[in-house]
Amino acid sequence: MSARFPAGAVAGRWSKWLVVLIWVAIAAVAFPLAGKLTDVEKNDAISFLPNSAEATRAYELATREFAGAEQLPAVVVYARDTGLTPADLAKATADAAAFAPLAEAGRVSQVIVSDDRKAAIVSFLVAGDQDALAASVEKIKDVAGTGAEPGLRTALTGGAGAVDDIVDAFAGIDSTLLFVTAGVVALLLLITYRSPVLWIVPLLTVGVASQLASAAVYLLAKHAGLTVSGQSQGIMTVLVFGAGTDYALLLIARYREELRRHRDRHDAMREALRRSSPAILASAATVVISLLCLLAAQLNSLRGLGPVGAVGVAAALLAMITLLPALLVICGRWLFWPFVPRFSEDAAAHDIAEEHGIWQKVAALVGRRPRMLWTVTTAALLLLTIGVTTLTLGLPQSEAFTKEVGSVTGQKLVEEHFPSGTSSPVQIVARSAAATPVADAAKAVPGVAAVRDAVPSRDGTWVRIDAVLADPPDSPAAERAVDDIRAAVHAVPGGDALVGGDTATQLDTARAASHDNRLVIPLILLVVFGVLVVLLRAVVAPLLLIASVVVSFGAALGAAALIFWAIDYPKIDLSMPLLAFLFLVALGVDYTIFLMTRAREEAATLGHREGVLHALTVTGGVITSAGIVLAATFAVLAVLPLVSLLQMGIIVAVGVLLDTLIVRTLVVPALSLDVGRKVWWPSALGK
Secondary structure (H helix, E strand, O other): OOOHHHHHHHOOOOHHHHHHHHHHHHHHHHHHHHOOHHHHOOOOHHHHOOOOOHHHHHHHHHHHHOOOOOOOEEEEEEEOOOOOOHHHHHHHHHHHHHHHHHEHHHOOOOOEEOOOOOEEEEEEEEOOOHHHHHHHHHHHHHHHHOOOOOOOEEEEEHHHHHHHHHHHHHOOHHHHHHHHHHHHHHHHHHHHHOOOOOOHHHHHHHHHHHHHHHHHHHHHHHHOOOOOOHHHHHHHHHHHHHHHHHHHHHHHHHHHHHHHHOOOHHHHHHHHHHHHHHHHHHHHHHHHHHHHHHHHOOOHHHHHHHHHHHHHHHHHHHHHHHHHHHHHHHHOHHHHOOOOOOOOOOHHHHHHHHHOHHHHHHHHHHHHOHHHHHHHHHHHHHHHHHHHHHOEEOOOHHHOEOOOOHHHHHHHHHHHHOOOOOOOOEEEEEEHHHHHHHHHHHHOOOOEEEEOOOEEOOOOOEEEEEEEEOOOOOOHHHHHHHHHHHHHHHOOOOOOOEEEOHHHHHHHHHHHHHHHHHHHHHHHHHHHHHHHHHHHOOOHHHHHHHHHHHHHHHHHHHHHHHHHHHOOOOEEOOOHHHHHHHHHHHHHHHHHHHHHHHHHHHHHHHOHHHHHHHHHHHHHHHHHHHHHHHHHHHHHHHHOOEHHHHHHHHHHHHHHHHHHHHHHHHHHHHHHHHHHHHHHOOOHHHO
8 A cells, every 4th residue: 555655646647747846846945955054064073972972071171161172273383304494483483473363362372393493383272163264274374385485394283274174175075976976877877778868857856855855954953953074964965866866777667667568657657666666665764774773873973974864865765756756757758768668468578588688698597506606606705805804993084085185294294393292182171179180190101292281271170281192193002192191180089080182082983983883783784684574574585685795795895995905095994894884784785675575576476486587687687777876876985085985985886786796696596596485484485
């Protein structure tokens, strides 16, 4: 009944026009809101941590008690390889005065010269909110870069420089990623359909779905406190285009079949929706529920990505089962020109002979020796997992970009001439009565190069003490030092000390990510298994399918790791295993769902063996096309200058291609044939 209702509503002779009018009204409201999504993004690392993290509690306490504590520090570095000249020092001093209007309360540090006299730094807190940061950073860079004598290098680092580089990396993400993704999808649809006009309809539909998703996410971020980052926005765009196009390919393929069996295109669409909607709904439900599993994560970045991605997939599903069918029926058969599907009394034989000739041969190959085929291909996939050993878990901030950025350049200059943690000290907040013992405890920790004077809070109850580390702030040695500092200052009686700062934030992020990997990955497997059980009304088949996607995930990660090693990006973000698992399992199982739902349908009339082989034959082309489209859309993430998104695009693209071309084509059908009818146990079909 649920499958027939939308079919009658969207493919009716008059209701199809009503559906289009409703979507026109939705688009008129959604488009203006979608353009505001970047206004509510949060890209600072501290906003991604849970409230229980010590770094978060330290930040909140400092923000509440200290004037300007929420402001980002700017560290301007001046360096000359042969040693700073009097003119260089004069410029640094003049720049410090010029920075005063941009600094919180006009306070700018004195010029600090390194021991080797080859570098100097000027630091201050940038005044204003996040909206004013970009303009202030540009002015700082202009001042520092103007009037320097040849040979003097200047750079901006510190929190202000790092955040500005991240914001710059995501600048235009909504338009750049949208246009590139749309272009890739348009090209692939043109190749798939071999029609100069048909590709326009699904592309237009998925474009409307993308804008609807962006508008909905903007409202949730604005009024419901949803955390949205540039990364989650980019992934949502790719998900909408990738998943939406997959659903469109499946529906249009079935619609083309039914047009050969029905004289009236409205009847053909109703039957196509009735037959394909269970698989499409199950696929979308798998992805949406899997994404919502991220709500169990500790990291706010992951918790936010779950609803953001789920909204995107839901919008794609809604558009593809309502707007797309209505548009297809309105346009008529000519949309498929020059390969217009005509009504035929012998439509089934025509479909097999002309539409699925290649896949008929693949099915014959699978049917000859299924056991040998699935064992050999599975062994090859397991062999690929060896590539995982080349990965290093943990992506330092200094290596997070695919190109050199100002904050990284500045940090390298600081590390060459000052203690490495100078630009990003550890921040200790403690009771003022215990200021001296807390400072002494921090000084005694190995790896602490210096402890700065305590800064009192507004009412004098608290103090903030900055500890400069000897090691780079994103290094394992610095994280160990933070742990040691925490142990030392926590032991001071009456200190109530909290330790924060960039290194502490990275450490707490790593621990939260480890917790999320252990919790959410099994939860996703459980959800996917449950959806498969309900859809296939079996237990054995879902178990085999879950095993196949897990093996596929390991092979994809191993193959991608070899690519990362080849392009010199072997370090991956701490959350990458979880995100890669989520997308590969939730999206990869889609193609198996498309295959096995058709196999179950055909097995009921043709028998198990013939049903599986017939399902492989008739779905092979469309599922392969869908996989290639999804892989290409995720590969588009490589246009963004962030290593983590480049790696995400490669992992998912490789994994989807393995799922589409190997697992779904060879492993699953061969394994189903080898197991026999018991694959449908305990349903009647398995007896």
